[in-house]
Amino acid sequence: MPEFQTSPGMRDILPPESARWRQFVTVFASVVEAAGYGQVISPLLEDLGVFQRIGDATDVVTKEMYDFVDKGGRHIALRPELTASVCRAFVQHRPLTPWKVWYAGSQFRYEKPQRGRYRQFDQVGIEVLGADDPNLDVEVIALGWEFYRALGLRRVTLRLNSLGEPDDRARYVAALRDYFESHREELSTDSQATLDKNALRVLDSKRAGDAEIIAGAPRIAEFYSDAAAAHFAAVCAGLETIGIPFTIDDTLVRGLDYYRHTTFEYQGGTLDSAQNALGGGGRYDGLVESLGGPPTHGIGFALGLDRTLIACDDEGVFPPAPPVLDAFVVDTTGGAEALRLTTELRAAGLTADRAYENRSMKAQMRVADRSGAAIAVIIGSNELAEDAVTVRPLRNDDGQQTIARSTLIDYLKKARP
């Protein structure tokens, strides 16, 4: 085993998988840019306080953050998510609202690594700051849904809930705390610890023993104010209007504490239940303020790239694209011709690779076969003397032929699928 390897929960993404990652972001960008979202690129590092404002009761902030003091004495954290960075950027730059942005990039959480759960993982997401319209909730939810469709996923399901207005939520949390306290001994030890911090999050528990107690807990819908009920009804109606299927799940409370009103999650149809959340999001109305900005409504989602790609593999969709090369140049005259030709072909907008070290024809052809190129372009001493090239299709049974070198670019362009 080599002395140095990636640290736990971190991975190298190699070709061709890396091309799939890039394509994933490209597909996402095309879906959300078509709806008026612009990309925000923010730093991987923020002042620790930016994330602490998210809520000290979340594991993401209290237990899982990579933080350190830099050489200037600043307490810094590697971002565990991007909503807080987007809100920090909003407060710093004060853009016009509604501010509709998207992002893509790595997040860092010190979690227990397993399939679909890493310490460095990638997300794509959107956030909209400065609008409270339930139609916007529908738009945001629909964009995530469309993105999964664009990847080819068909077994994703949408779960939806509303946490109500802050007051509704507070009354609900109080009732929930009373209820769980009266059943404390029946809850798992982990859930008892969660209860001490945040009663709402006990609903998140996936432990079998907790299920019965959770099933008997008060329901959030009983606590909605008229305004909250109307907002939620409008979101449900909007989704029905545009034909997006969903189920209401009133145990869906999400890990982060600043969520209010609409909350939602996309689930994969194939992964284990602990890792089947492909992505999720919701409204968060207090975060911009807690970072020093004006009262601002926010809504967004983050979708996990890693887990979504596992779901794609399970459903057999969005496969890694095979390498695309128009030509592979095999030069048995020393290599200088391959240099000239590949340069010419690339300048003409074709993709071309070549062999190196002036190896035998047979060795070079082996590399050509492996390269995934459509056509081998062969130059030997005869071709060189006649200003010609021999073209040999590598992916079909068409025979090889020798053509004038001046016609090569046309020939290769015509051979493209």
Ligand code: AMP
């Ligand atoms: P969250 O930011 O916690 O709401 O997570 C949003 C999505 O990011 C989840 O649904 C996952 O797909 C993904 N995700 C979160 N944590 C991890 C992780 N440790 N490893 C891989 N994906 C993750």
